[in-house]
Amino acid sequence: MLIDRRILSTFDWRLAASAAGLAAMSVLIIYSTSGMHSSLLRRSLYLKQASWMVMGLFAMILLCRFHYRTTWRLAYSIYGALLAALLLTALIGRAGMGAQRWLSIGSFAFQPSEFMKLSLIILLARYFEDHKDDLGAPRTFILPILLTLLPAALVLRQPDLGTAIMLLLITTGILVVMGLKIRYFVLLGVAGSAIAPVLWRFLHDYQKNRILVLVNPDMDPMGVGYQVAQSKIAVGSGGLIGKGWMAATQSQLNFLPANHTDFIFAAQAEQWGFIGSLGLLLVYAYLISKGLRLAKDAHDLFTMVTSFGIASMMAWQVVINIGMVTGIMPVVGIPLPLLSYGGSSMLMNMLAVGLLLNIHKHRYLY
Amino acid sequence: MSRERDTSNPYAPFQKRIRVAAFLISAAILIVLLRLWALQILEGERMLLLSLNNRLRLRPVEAPRGLILDRNGELMVENLASFDLYATPEDMPDVEETTRRLAEILQSSPDELRQRISQRQGSQFEPVLLRKGVDERTVTAIEEQKIDLPGVSLRVKPVRAYPKGGSAATLLGYVTEVSHAQIKSKEFRDFRPGETMGQAGVERRYDAFIRGVDGGEQVEVDALGKVSRLIQRVEPQSGFNLHLTLDNRLQRIAEESFQGRSGALIAIHPSTGEILAMVSQPSYDPNQFSQRMTPEQWRTLASNPHHPMQNKGLQAQYAPGSIFKLVTALAALEKGAITPETKFTCNGTFSLGSNLFHDWKQGGHGTLNLQQAIANSCNIYFYNTALKTGIEEITRVARELGLGAPSELGLGDEAKGIIPKQNHTRGSGGWYPGNTVMAGIGQGMVTVTPMQAVMMVSAIANGGTLYRPWVVRKVETLDRELIEEYGPELVRKVNIDPDNLAIVREGMQAVVNEGTGGRAKIPGLRVAGKTGTAQVVQNGGPQRSDQRDHAWFVAFAPVDDPQIAIAVVVEHGGFGGQVAAPIAKSLLEAWFKLPKEPGSVQTAEPEPGEGD
Numbered sequence: 012m013l014i015d016r017r018i019l020s021t022f023d024w025r026l027a028a029s030a031a032g033l034a035a036m037s038v039l040i041i042y043s044t045s046g047m048h049s050s051l052l053r054r055s056l057y058l059k060q061a062s063w064m065v066m067g068l069f070a071m072i073l074l075c076r077f078h079y080r081t082t083w084r085l086a087y088s089i090y091g092a093l094l095a096a097l098l099l100t101a102l103i104g105r106a107g108m109g110a111q112r113w114l115s116i117g118s119f120a121f122q123p124s125e126f127m128k129l130s131l132i133i134l135l136a137r138y139f140e141d142h143k144d145d146l147g148a149p150r151t152f153i154l155p156i157l158l159t160l161l162p163a164a165l166v167l168r169q170p171d172l173g174t175a176i177m178l179l180l181i182t183t184g185i186l187v188v189m190g191l192k193i194r195y196f197v198l199l200g201v202a203g204s205a206i207a208p209v210l211w212r213f214l215h216d217y218q219k220n221r222i223l224v225l226v227n228p229d230m231d232p233m234g235v236g237y238q239v240a241q242s243k244i245a246v247g248s249g250g251l252i253g254k255g256w257m258a259a260t261q262s263q264l265n266f267l268p269a270n271h272t273d274f275i276f277a278a279q280a281e282q283w284g285f286i287g288s289l290g291l292l293l294v295y296a297y298l299i300s301k302g303l304r305l306a307k308d309a310h311d312l313f314t315m316v317t318s319f320g321i322a323s324m325m326a327w328q329v330v331i332n333i334g335m336v337t338g339i340m341p342v343v344g345i346p347l348p349l350l351s352y353g354g355s356s357m358l359m360n361m362l363a364v365g366l367l368l369n370i371h372k373h374r375y376l377y
Numbered sequence: 378m379s380r381e382r383d384t385s386n387p388y389a390p391f392q393k394r395i396r397v398a399a400f401l402i403s404a405a406i407l408i409v410l411l412r413l414w415a416l417q418i419l420e421g422e423r424m425l426l427l428s429l430n431n432r433l434r435l436r437p438v439e440a441p442r443g444l445i446l447d448r449n450g451e452l453m454v455e456n457l458a459s460f461d462l463y464a465t466p467e468d469m470p471d472v473e474e475t476t477r478r479l480a481e482i483l484q485s486s487p488d489e490l491r492q493r494i495s496q497r498q499g500s501q502f503e504p505v506l507l508r509k510g511v512d513e514r515t516v517t518a519i520e521e522q523k524i525d526l527p528g529v530s531l532r533v534k535p536v537r538a539y540p541k542g543g544s545a546a547t548l549l550g551y552v553t554e555v556s557h558a559q560i561k562s563k564e565f566r567d568f569r570p571g572e573t574m575g576q577a578g579v580e581r582r583y584d585a586f587i588r589g590v591d592g593g594e595q596v597e598v599d600a601l602g603k604v605s606r607l608i609q610r611v612e613p614q615s616g617f618n619l620h621l622t623l624d625n626r627l628q629r630i631a632e633e634s635f636q637g638r639s640g641a642l643i644a645i646h647p648s649t650g651e652i653l654a655m656v657s658q659p660s661y662d663p664n665q666f667s668q669r670m671t672p673e674q675w676r677t678l679a680s681n682p683h684h685p686m687q688n689k690g691l692q693a694q695y696a697p698g699s700i701f702k703l704v705t706a707l708a709a710l711e712k713g714a715i716t717p718e719t720k721f722t723c724n725g726t727f728s729l730g731s732n733l734f735h736d737w738k739q740g741g742h743g744t745l746n747l748q749q750a751i752a753n754s755c756n757i758y759f760y761n762t763a764l765k766t767g768i769e770e771i772t773r774v775a776r777e778l779g780l781g782a783p784s785e786l787g788l789g790d791e792a793k794g795i796i797p798k799q800n801h802t803r804g805s806g807g808w809y810p811g812n813t814v815m816a817g818i819g820q821g822m823v824t825v826t827p828m829q830a831v832m833m834v835s836a837i838a839n840g841g842t843l844y845r846p847w848v849v850r851k852v853e854t855l856d857r858e859l860i861e862e863y864g865p866e867l868v869r870k871v872n873i874d875p876d877n878l879a880i881v882r883e884g885m886q887a888v889v890n891e892g893t894g895g896r897a898k899i900p901g902l903r904v905a906g907k908t909g910t911a912q913v914v915q916n917g918g919p920q921r922s923d924q925r926d927h928a929w930f931v932a933f934a935p936v937d938d939p940q941i942a943i944a945v946v947v948e949h950g951g952f953g954g955q956v957a958a959p960i961a962k963s964l965l966e967a968w969f970k971l972p973k974e975p976g977s978v979q980t981a982e983p984e985p986g987e988g989d
Contacts, residue, residue, distance in 0.1 A: 023967055051763055094599065109816045135969060184398065187394060187398070188391055188394045188398060189391070190390060190394070192393070241431075243416060243424065244424050244427045244428050244431065245428070246413070246416050246417060246424070246923060247417055247420050247423070247424025247425070247427075247428075248421070248425040248427065248428035249421070249426040250417055250418070250421035250422070250424075251417065251418060251421065259432065260428060260431075260432045260597070261428050261432070264431075264432050264597065264599040264605060265599050265600040266428075266431050266432065266599070266600040268600075280413070280417065281428075284417055285413060285417040285418055285421075287415065288410075288413045288417065289410065289413075292406060292409065292410055292413075295406075296403075296406055299402060299406075300399070302396070303395060303399045303402070306391075306395050307392050307395050307396065307399075309388065310388075312388075312391075315391060315395075319395055319398070322402075323398065323402070326402040327904070328403065328407070329406070329409075330402075330405045330406065330408075330409055332411045333408060333412075333413070334412070337409070337413060337416055339408075339409075339412050344592055375556040
């Protein structure tokens, strides 16, 4: 392989190490939470996560080989393919835990909605670069909104409220940076509020409960209320330095449901306490700040939007996930980037970091 | 970067907005961090406590109760391992098949077992109690077929066992789980549901000594309540052993001598108050309570007209009949109403005003002095004596001797008995000389408990000292370390002239040697006694077996150095001399023959005395 020395010297090792570190931490936590679990299936989860981590790292490095402009070229195709995959998921997707989110290809199952997040970022990046001269016209923003609503509706139907919200938030952030006037957001907000009661009716009961539980944490003590209560106990009982690896009783003894997926942060916080949580937040902050810096220093709209989109996606996921785990946000089912169990999420986030690495590496190369 | 370059930068507006976004993201992350600070640092300790409560369970491990032994160290009450049968639904892959197999072993229906399993409360990891106290055969069968009975387990726990069955049951008491009502009361606030405690007799009174200190297991459970590991086990501390004053051999003989009749017997050491035997018949098997008693078993026990659960020695009050003549004699001597030589003539009847009182012997006893009157239990003599003495002195002497007040042995609710005073009348008719006459022979409204009767006899026997009866000699740890030792407790020196007591003792000797208590006579042993026949239905008529008089006998021996005092009452037994005296005799014979004094007593056929 021909290696451009400049590329090697400009490879952001710290960024790559942060992502790899988070993924490794994920394997450790999943190992610790499933160690005492009786089911073999659960016990082997950390191995699966480890293999996804390896695949993710591989994908991340692989992505660096191409110029990010390749993604620019493929933006619409990837979006189209994923939209088709989402449609296909709705038709023949694999159901699990009350939702139809996975598409099986042989023994491999992936979650198109996860990849749609990154795809939407790239799509919007390309779109705004293509329309950089029309940014003053409000109509320029109509298509991006439609291109977001389309997959969001399909994802919501699965149902996956968390990912649908993520798609909307990602687009919102990008639209703001692209200069959509605040008054339009107010307008969108008013329109949104107007149709909220209608949308509310389309929500599943458990989704409604998740939102209501935020207002009244005691309303569903054995359901979402239980989960949040147990999660808060797990996080809080970690104290300053935590109970230590493999000693997190709340998560190990299964008091904390979903302790390897959406609630993995609680398992982490229980084991390594405030010090560990702070460390983790600093790593995320580094990842996010890296994305924001790349966006700020970008010389073209595509890299700016891509970098900003990835940074904001990470930020939304981190803030909402930890917010829901600590009981200050509704439980909407958003995974913690690179930490929550799941192949699609791991791959997508690794690819996102890979894209940042790519942008970083090429920032002085044209 | 210079301002000029900034303004020339076409991305400047975007960069500005990105900076704002970065600021907002930083603020959001800071909020999250503050939340973590609040939860982990400020509330950390509380949350840690909550997490401990979540996962740690304390499972009590019941302490074995202390043993109860008789005065010679013979085991009266012990603990046995009881096997309780449990099923854990989660561990039963095929509930149908397992319950079918189990039902075959238990010889019950599979449906009943399935119903029990389905009625469980709590998680399916929680074992369901299927049967308490399964027998050895079942235990063996279950162990043998263990491999085919997944989810079925046996747990061992100590249960109270009474190897002598119903022997001394009302004295020893029984043990059950505390009831809901008990737990609610202040007295039992330290008990937890399911905990066992002594419910009657010695088991109840000395529960604090016997119960021991329960241990516990601290186990870690998961969210489904399934035990994941044992964290700590605190071994239970066995309760203290009790050594009774009771002699089990004597107790057994006493019980056997009742031959299925109802009544009570108490034997005590007159110079100490130690209870040597305490019989209440019929009895019950306290082992029944250790296992789960069926409602049917309980109904049978509770509705038995002979009150097997009652300790008749303490709780039943009977008219003392002629044994009360000892009190009347003492009162008369104390008052100087008579001397030992005072004679009255008995021709079978005694008239007082318009009332005619009878002697038990048709035709009467002729002329008798006090000793002869006691020996023959002459009613007419004591009608005269009572009348001359008056009820006040009779009451005083009776109370001096412990009648009319509970003995304060402390084993359950004790009856007080009734010793009338002059102003003590039923209804509003006032106190008449006729009442005094009746009281003088232990009839009318006088009632005593067998315990009071034996205390009275003891005080007469030992020359006038009333001791509180007691049943526990000492309390020891398992390692025989002494915790508590008990000894004689003086109630009072009775305010009765010892010479008068000696006169009455001589009269009591005559009862056995030449009077109504001949059936208690034991050659080679100087026995003193007094028979009594207490009317149940006034002026008899043809008496049904449940209307016959109560037969009394009180005795002590040997006269010079009393070692044992006895009170026997046989409910509806008839004449005391015929029914109660032989029981006392068999007990006295046994007591003096028992190994501590081998060969001190010869057995011989007594010469039967007649009547009262």
